[in-house]
Amino acid sequence: MIHPARTYLGAAGAAGPLLFLEGTRRAVLGEVATVRCAGAPPRRGQVIEAGEDLTVVQVLEETIGLGPEAARVTLTGDPAAGTVGPDLLGRVLSGAGAPLDGLPAPVGAGRRPLQGAPMNPVRRRKPADFIETGISAIDGLNTLVRGQKLPIFSGSGLPGLALAARVVAGARTPRGEPFAVVFVGIGVTQRETDEFLRGFAGTEAMARSVFYLNRTADPTIERILAPRFALTQAEYLAFERGMHVLVVMADLTQYCEALREIGAAREEIPGRRGYPGYLYTDLATLFERAGVLRDGTGSVTQLPILTMPDDDITHPIPDLTGYITEGQIVLSREMHRQVVDPPVDVLPSLSRLMSAGIGAQTSPAHRRWADQLYASYAQGRDARATAAIVGEAGLPPEDRRALAFADRFEREFIHQGPARRTIAETLEQGWRLLESLPREDLRRIPDATWAERRTAREAAP
Amino acid sequence: MTDIPRVVRIAGALTEVAPLPGAALHEIVRVGDRGLLGEVIRVRGQTATVQVFEETIGLALEEPVRVTGAPLEVDLGPGLLGSVLDGIGRPLERLAALQGDFLAAGADAPTLDPDRRWPFTPSLQAGADVGPGDVLGTVPDRNGEHRILVPPGVSGRLAELKAGDWTVLDPVGRLEDGTELRLAHRWPVRVPRPVAAWRTGARPFVTGQRVFDFLFPVAEGGSVAVPGGFGTGKTVIEQSLAKYAEADIVVYVGCGERGNEMADVLTEFPELVDPRTGRTLMDRAVLVVNTSNMPVAAREASVYLGLTIAEYYRDQGFRVALMADSLSRWAEALREIGSRLREMPGEEGYPTGLGSRLGKMCERAGRALVPGRPEREGAVTFISALSPPGGDLSEPVTQAAGRVVAALWALDAGLAHQRQFPAVDWETSWSLQAEGVAPWFAQHVGEDWPALRREVLTLLQRDRELREVAGLVGPDALEDADRLVLESARLARECLLGQSAYDAADASSPLAKTRAMAALLVRMLEGGRAALAAGRELGALDLTRARRALVALRDGPPAQFEETVAAARAEVEASLRQAGGAT
Structure with a gap:
């Protein structure tokens, strides 16, 4: 649809970034407008509401000093592009x-x-x-x-x-x-x-x-x-x-x-x-x-x-x-x-x-590994909250271990400073932290995954 | 010129049109040179306010408006299954063929393929008296067979009914009064299709998700609200239900949600094969998709479109599961339109009619004796996700839904952060139908089902109380009996109620498995109690061993279910004997 440009002399009002026009013909929703005022460079705007009684133009530049009565507003017919x-x-x-x-x-x-x-x-x-x-x-x-x-x-x-x-x-x-x-x-x-x-x-x-x-x-x-x-x-x-x-x-x-x-x-x-x-x-x-x-x-x-x-x-x-x-x-x-x-x-x-x-593109055990890191960390964070009230000594052993894990997880896994880690380095870092916990605390890691990890670790130099 | 209706105002999705004398509410009009689909939602004198279902940018004042005289309707007939429709019933594949990768306003695309021929086998003959809902015959469709019905409101004596290959537009028969019968008929989406009688369902809607089947079951034909903040797993739940719930037909409405999620659904549904029939999920599904960047008025309409399609399959005698993700976006669309209309808003800016509209919508779900012969029942179970702002369940949409649904499955961000999925909060969730369907479970799954359910609910309740105490005094200060409750409840959360949608072996849990796991857990708890009563210490109970047995049962291959149950039971008994708790 091609819409010709139309120019109107004087707007009915202005408020903040908006200019209100009366009696516009065939105004198009979203079309670009140019607002000219004596003594100022032309300002650009866009029709955000069209009405036979009132059309609203949103002005892009500052509207300080914009007098609606003296403004010359051109509706260009072009969509904003x-x-x-x-x-x-x-x-x-x-x-x-x-x-x-x-x-x-x-x-x-x-x-x-x-x-x-x-x-x-x-x-x-x-x-x-x-x-x-x-x-x-x-x-x-x-x-x-x-x-x-x-x-x-x-x-x-x-x-x-x-x-x-x-x-x-x-x-x-x-x-x-x-x-x-x-x-x-x-x-x-x-x-x-x-x-x-x-x-x-x-x-x-x-x-x-x-x-x-x-x-x-x-x-x-x-x-x-x-x-x-x-x-x-x-x-x-x-x-x-x-x-x-x-x-x-x-x-x-x-x-x-x-x-x-x-x-x-x-x-x-x-x-x-x-x-x-x-x-x-x-x-x-x-x-x-x-x-x-x-x-x-x-x-x-x-x-x-x-x-x-x-x-x-x-x-x-x-x-x-x-x-x-x-x-x-x-x-x-x-x-x-x-x-x-x-x-x-x-x-x-x-x-x-x-x-x-993840999985094929990173490591087949990635999902389990991540679930376990989340679970242990979440448990550690809970334990940290409990410890604030009853003291660390009041925690059961597993919660105490999880609390220590959470501290290390933040310092050694999340924190990495400016260094860039490959995905292999990230996974290794996570495994090392998990291995600081006893096997029975790692409930999200199935035996098969655990065995694979042991094998891979022993094979590594 | 002056008597042609024209656009006199454009504000977002709303336009005003004048003069439009005699306009009726909810009448469909074609707006502007491109013929954008719009619906009259307010009339004042000669001026009508029209909500436009397509993008209005580029629409100009004075463009002409054409009246159609009809409400928003959808074509119902063979070929719906497997299709992906936008909020106003246009197949998205056809729009893509017309427009390419990106959507543009002003395209016309019929819901049903007008050229496709269907081999029709009549089941009635000329001379038969027919009424609304009577099965005229069948055509083969992706789900097996599609029953061709006499449309609601039509009755008379059959003058003719012809076998053969017909398109949905061809007359396949005629009544003596001249009324033509076709494979498809139209129905206004905002009007519920009539039923012969509503039935109360005693049969549960089996979801395959343990937390729902076991703790908060609903009847087939029930309506459920699933409120949850972002990241609590609403969409994963809706998709799991679509995949594994026991339903003949699935209607999935993506209402104002993510485009990538729909891409996910469109990749997975065709790959998911039902082993009983060899057909894919897509073969028995209809998708209605209005992503969040598609026009807002069409979002409002999309849920009604989904309901109408679901009712149509119910009328054929099928059990339909209707998923809407999410009804909050529907309510927001109402709010957005209401605020542009400058209506006096109710709570949080929502229109005051929100509750009643939501109520009427949920009332379209249900189990019913449907009209017509042969006599048959059908059901629409309606599961709608809600997206409460900030996860706050006291907001108006969740509250309004809570008043009309049969069950509320509330999701909790805290559980999601602990990666407890499905993150169902059993404190705030409820089901009004749990008692009603309990006899069915007792009869079909196991007599102990209702007792097991009570036992587990009590355990969870006690656990909640104890954890509050433990938070104050530390878990070490608790007695052994209480610590047994904490440990058992943890097992219940991790194994019985937790279920990974990504684990092939456990994504769907058969009822027998759900019961076996619950029974094992309760046995462990009772045996543990007996051991403690006999003077043993908690440390003597090898809970790790019992836990492993439960995990093995959870993760075991479905094909060897019987062996896994037997092994797990033996493990638990052995660990109890060892602790001296066996009774």
């Missing part, structure tokens, strides 16, 4: 796709609608390819696979972004296929983005990465679009160019706050904690863009990062995210304080697609 192409790799762009690295705007291979289209579920392939990140807490216990969306639940002051940077730096594709990284910063501070970028500057990794940066000081509304620019480019690389794309999105909490701000400006009836009732649906339009096509070669894997307000995992943002994503990596303030690096609390962490990625 982003430039995509292989030449975007190696570039640093704004949250709206404009160059930030001093180079000319990328030419690209074409433009694609930012909205994206849902993948037909029957054309999806079940994600099953193991990605080795080099981090034991992930590879061993919360395995990441291609096409998965696995968020990091961070807290303010916790190293969520640093963990994502390590995953990006350490990730190995199984067969060395073409690989790209798309990073989108959403309302992230200058300091954090600089730190993240520094890890890339001048490396080979930079050449296969593209950065979209909406910083804390940038317009709020741009935060809504920035991840969509990034995902549109990621889908292009994955499904038109056959690449394996890892998308890092930080910080989703800022994204949700931008949504709430627009909802309030539209005077919508809010849902939980003032967030719009459609927050779940909206987040799903981002997260569900991860996946693998049945007949394609590429994939989009997502590593979103969010800050749990007040470390509360039941807050609507982590809660709704957890219902859409395929698991979560939860960071713990307490472990961070005890200098466990990375401070991953594996008990509430989960990878739903783990079972498909």
Whole structure:
């Protein structure tokens, strides 16, 4: 459908990031608008509600000094779209796709609608390819696979972004296929983005990465679009160019706050904690863009990062995210304080697609091994809580052993510092810890698995 | 120009259309140049509010709207089994053939393949008097045979009924009054299909999951809510039920859930072969899929579509299991639409009618004498997952569901963190039908079943109390009898109630196995008590040995079940004798 451009002189009103137009003809939901005001560069916007009596335009740039009466608003008829192409790799762009690295705007291979289209579920392939990140807490216990969306639940002051940077730096594709990284910063501070970028500057990794940066000081509304620019480019690389794309999105909490701000400006009836009732649906339009096509070669894997307000995992943002994503990596303030690096609390962490990625690709005993580590650690954590009341001496022997295990597990398995561990090293590390317990405590390890482990160990030099 | 109905407002999934005089609620309209499917949900004067089942981005004001005069309907007939439909009944494979890997708005695709021919064998002859639900004949389908029914509301004398290869659109017969009969008929999804009489079920819905069959059983035709926070394993449970529960037909509604999960279902269902029939699960399943990024109004409709298909197979005389994952997403879709309508919200922004709509939905489940001859019964068992925010069961959707379902299987994040799966919290879970189906278990599985169940429930209750005490004074301060309870309860949790969906030997537990494990556990507990009463110490009881026996029974190959039970029993008896507890 081609819609001609129409220009209107004067808007009926403005509120926050929104501009209200009266008497628009044939306004199209989602079309791009240009708002011109004397003495200011043109601002871009998008129709988010169309009505013969009232049409609502969401303005992307700051609306300070925008006088609705004198504004000239052009409805372009074009859907919101982003430039995509292989030449975007190696570039640093704004949250709206404009160059930030001093180079000319990328030419690209074409433009694609930012909205994206849902993948037909029957054309999806079940994600099953193991990605080795080099981090034991992930590879061993919360395995990441291609096409998965696995968020990091961070807290303010916790190293969520640093963990994502390590995953990006350490990730190995199984067969060395073409690989790209798309990073989108959403309302992230200058300091954090600089730190993240520094890890890339001048490396080979930079050449296969593209950065979209909406910083804390940038317009709020741009935060809504920035991840969509990034995902549109990621889908292009994955499904038109056959690449394996890892998308890092930080910080989703800022994204949700931008949504709430627009909802309030539209005077919508809010849902939980003032967030719009459609927050779940909206987040799903981002997260569900991860996946693998049945007949394609590429994939989009997502590593979103969010800050749990007040470390509360039941807050609507982590809660709704957890219902859409395929698991979560939860960071713990307490472990961070005890200098466990990375401070991953594996008990509430989960990878739903783990079972498909382990076994043949890692070790046949991986599932049992992981179940046992979880069970022993969970028992140790319980014992730690009991010991706080009755003292360690009041614990039965098995609980005492589990408590000692839990301490070592945190210090020697979860904590690994800057070192990268292969999956074989991760598994070995876990086995060694398990072997510090007597056989009868290892109830999740069947005799056959145990015997195999003994044989393998004796065969090793 | 002015009297053609046109779009006058577009806000998300809602559009306003004017002028639309005489519009009826729930009437289907085609919106805009692409003919997007929409449903009238409010009428004010000449203006109708329409919820659109497809993406509205790109829709423009003034685009024309076409009235159809019909409500949202689905074609019911042969060829449904094995298909994957979107929330409004379009086969996703056909959409993929039309549009490629990604979905776009505005496509038309009939639910049933209009070209496929089915060999029809009539079972009635001209001159017969027929009424609603009468079986006219059969066609072979993936599940065996598909019974062709006289549609509800149709009756008369058969003038003609023809054997032959027919498409679902061909008339295969005619009544004397001229009414044509076809292999398929249409039915409005929001209207329950009529039954002759509801029946109370004394027969359980056998799930193959020990914690449900043993502790919280429901009757066939019951409705169950399965609330659980994220990561508590709702989806794995729904899928295990679809795979292993005793049902002739499975209807699986993925309502606002993950695309990758549906890919998982689509990979696994066709591979899962039922050893009794040699057919795959896909041969007796219909999937309705509306992932969370697909249009929100279609999400609301998807559950009704699933219910209607389930009722249609019930009417053929089958036992149908309907899974919905998750009803919370359905409720949220209602809320989203309600808030766009600027309706006065009830609790937490949900529409005030949430409870009554949920109630009406659950009332469509049940065991029934279905209309028509030959006389037959069918059942729809309705299992719906719920996704309470923050895992908090006091939220409105879980509360509303709790008032209308027959059983609540509550999942707990704490148990999931300990990797206790299925993470069913036996404190908050309940079943209103456990007593009703107890006689069936006693008769078909073992007379001691109800007693074993009571014993294990008491054990778990006592364990909960003791653990609270132990948390204060330390487990070492407890008496031996109490520590025996703690140890036995741990075994009950780990072996009897815990069951790994990924373990081929234990993913589904036959009732005989469930009973054998429970009996062994209770025997161990009673024998232990006797030993303690006889003055022995807890340390003298070799609980590890009993534990190994239970584990061997749990993980043993199903083919050698009898031998494994005998061996496990001998082990437990031996360990009790050794402790001097045998009585």
